[in-house]
Amino acid sequence: MHARFPALAASVLLLLSCSSAKAPPIERDYALTRITDHVYVIHGPNENPNPTNQAFSNNPGFVLVHGGVVVIDPGSSVQVGEMVLRKIAAVTKDPIIAVFNTHIHGDHWLGNQAIKAAYPKAVIYAHPKMMEAIKAGEGDNWIKMMNAATQGASRGTKAVAPDMGLDHDEALKLYGTSFHIYHNDRAHTDNDIMIEVVEEGVIFLGDNVVNKRIAANFPEHGNIQGQIAAIDLALKAKAMHFIPGHGTSGGREIALTQQMFLKSLRASVKKYYDQGLSDFEMKDKVMRDLGTYKDYYDFNNLGRVINAAYLQIETESF
Numbered sequence: 001m002h003a004r005f006p007a008l009a010a011s012v013l014l015l016l017s018c019s020s021a022k023a024p025p026i027e028r029d030y031a032l033t034r035i036t037d038h039v040y041v042i043h044g045p046n047e048n049p050n051p052t053n054q055a056f057s058n059n060p061g062f063v064l065v066h067g068g069v070v071v072i073d074p075g076s077s078v079q080v081g082e083m084v085l086r087k088i089a090a091v092t093k094d095p096i097i098a099v100f101n102t103h104i105h106g107d108h109w110l111g112n113q114a115i116k117a118a119y120p121k122a123v124i125y126a127h128p129k130m131m132e133a134i135k136a137g138e139g140d141n142w143i144k145m146m147n148a149a150t151q152g153a154s155r156g157t158k159a160v161a162p163d164m165g166l167d168h169d170e171a172l173k174l175y176g177t178s179f180h181i182y183h184n185d186r187a188h189t190d191n192d193i194m195i196e197v198v199e200e201g202v203i204f205l206g207d208n209v210v211n212k213r214i215a216a217n218f219p220e221h222g223n224i225q226g227q228i229a230a231i232d233l234a235l236k237a238k239a240m241h242f243i244p245g246h247g248t249s250g251g252r253e254i255a256l257t258q259q260m261f262l263k264s265l266r267a268s269v270k271k272y273y274d275q276g277l278s279d280f281e282m283k284d285k286v287m288r289d290l291g292t293y294k295d296y297y298d299f300n301n302l303g304r305v306i307n308a309a310y311l312q313i314e315t316e317s318f
């Protein structure tokens with residue numbers, strides 16, 4: 001046994017000396033799904049970032065425009081961003097000209113770093129409130145949270161902020177393709193944008209819509225009523241293909257199901273609120289009321305969403 005100690009010590013030293021180096025590339029191969037002739041999505045595992053998925057958990061997408069590529073949400077780390085670059089390179093040699101970030105949560109945009117490194121001229125767009133949050137330090141917070149959640153699998157990632165702000169109802173034409181932006185004040189966060197690719201009939205929903213999963217709605221930034229209203233905006237667009245922030249893509253039913261979940265959650269919490277129950281006291285009852293969703297990823301963490309709904313209802317009744 002004793003003879004093994006020097007080797008162990010050496011490997012610990014090696015680990016320590018590597019702790020500032022970049023973590024290895026994404027190991028698993030993820031399928032590239034062709035949504036339309038010009039729109040592709042890499043569906044990440046419907047989980048939270050962890051050591052096994054090496055932080056990858058969102059749905060990065062890309063659009064082939066005339067002579068270029070536009071990326072939506074390049075993922076949770078420099079490693080995921082590099083994987084997205086490899087997937088794009090398998091389809092086209094055209095340069096990435098633009099990136100959209102749907103919101104501040106790091107699993108969606110920390111891959112910006114890889115895109116900018118490969119294509120320094122690419123313009124990264126996001127809601128101005130996301131840019132403000134990064135200036136206030138949210139990017140660095142997300143880098144730390146991601147490293148902790150993945151035990152270092154996102155090591156080497158830096159927060160590369162968006163370049164340009166976009167707000168509700170803005171329309172952009174990028175190399176011949178029209179992009180229409182939707183934003184509804186407070187929804188999943190206070191800085192969500194949804195991106196319609198008009199000619200393709202596709203809408204990227206960010207985390208205003210997730211599929212078979214509980215999306216955290218943080219009371220300090222998000223708002224359930226606002227999220228329901230944001231989904232109405234997405235449903236009014238003429239899109240046929242709905243791309244959620246997490247989970248499988250589909251049609252309008254994905255957005256309608258998310259809306260139904262939020263409405264049921266709110267109605268259940270309101271019912272017990274009116275009976276005078278605290279959020280802690282109503283938790284089991286609400287979970288029973290929402291039993292149809294019990295197979296959703298993170299259902300056991302519904303408590304924090306109940307808490308958010310409770311606080312919102314409390315605020316509204318003052």
Ligand SMILES: [Zn+2]
Nearest residue numbers: 103105188207
């Ligand atoms: Zn999110």
